[in-house]
Every structure is written in structure tokens, then in C-alpha cells.
Amino acid sequence: MHWQLTPYVFPVILSAVISAVLARFAWHYRRTSGAISFCLLMLAAAEWSLGYALELVSPDWPMAHFWGKSAWLVERDG
Numbered sequence: 001m002h003w004q005l006t007p008y009v010f011p012v013i014l015s016a017v018i019s020a021v022l023a024r025f026a027w028h029y030r031r032t033s034g035a036i037s038f039c040l041l042m043l044a045a046a047e048w049s050l051g052y053a054l055e056l057v058s059p060d061w062p063m064a065h066f067w068g069k070s071a072w073l074v075e076r077d078g
Contacts, residue, residue, distance in 0.1 A: 002059050003057040003058075003059060004056075004057055004058070004059055005057060006056060006057070008056060009053050009056045009057055012049050012052055012053040012056065013049070013050075013053045015045070015049045016045075016046045016049035016050045016053060017046075019042045019043070019045040019046035019049060020042070020043075020046040022038075022042045023039045023040075023042035023043045023046060026038045026039035026042060027039045047071075048071050048072070050071075051067050051068070051070045051071030051072075052067075052068075052071045054067040054070075055067035055068045055071060
């Protein structure tokens with residue numbers, strides 16, 4: 001299996017890492033008002049970014065479709 005690296009994937013991976021670091025930082029200050037909500041938001045952003053990055057580097061359509069579906073927690077019909 002050969003991954004297709006494109007220049008578009010590096011900013012998406014960077015956003016996943018930054019979101020995960022911010023989630024960790026917010027969890028450290030979880031007693032502060034709004035920190036837990038911010039932590040959950042950053043975890044969701046990191047999960048989406050990672051799924052989208054894996055979709056971008058996927059070598060074939062079935063794998064790209066799988067990672068595209070994993071980037072979204074809620075499926076929409078239509």
C-alpha cells in the first residue's frame with residue numbers, strides 16, 4: 001500500500017496536533033469555567049482533522065471512503 005502524500009495533508013495534520021495539544025491544555029485547567037467544553041471541542045476537531053488527513057493520503061477509493069466516514073461522528077442521509 002502506497003500512501004499519496006500531497007502538500008494539502010501537512011496543514012491538516014498540523015491542525016490535528018495543535019487541537020490535541022489545546023485539548024490537553026484545557027483538560028489541565030478543567031476546573032475553569034468552559035474548559036471541559038473547550039476540551040471536547042478540540043478533541044472533536046483533532047478527530048476530524050486526523051480522519052480527513054487519512055482520507056487525503058488514502059491510495060484507493062474504498063479506503064478514502066472509510067476514512068471520510070470516520071471523520072464525521074454523525075452520518076447525514078441525502
